[in-house]
Amino acid sequence: MKTYARIEKNIVKELFSTEEKITKLFHPDMQWVDITASGVKISEGWNYINNTFIPEKKTSIL
Template sequence: MMRTYVRIWNGRVVELFETDLDITKLFHPDLVWKDVTEMEPLPLEGWLVVGDTFAPDPELPISD
């Protein structure tokens, strides 16, 4: 089953990645990945992360 992950760095989502492989085997263990497959809405690059909560950065412009 394809899963969607976000990479988190400095309290922000910096990358989205989809795979059906084990994410822990694909990247260096220092990289922080979070499974967001079931999240609605799906977090986007630039979103803020606090614990398990994702939110758009109010400073970033909203694009269509």
């Protein structure tokens, strides 16, 4: 099974796991990146810039 991150405007919008080819499941205009072997626990909200995942910056409200 592979896990993919859906990228929209350089941000990870959702994660999706499947045994099917991702290109057969979704419209080709959607950008999916295979993160199966990334070695990092990528989450929704992360940035994806120049083929690199960057964690979301957390801000605290005081």
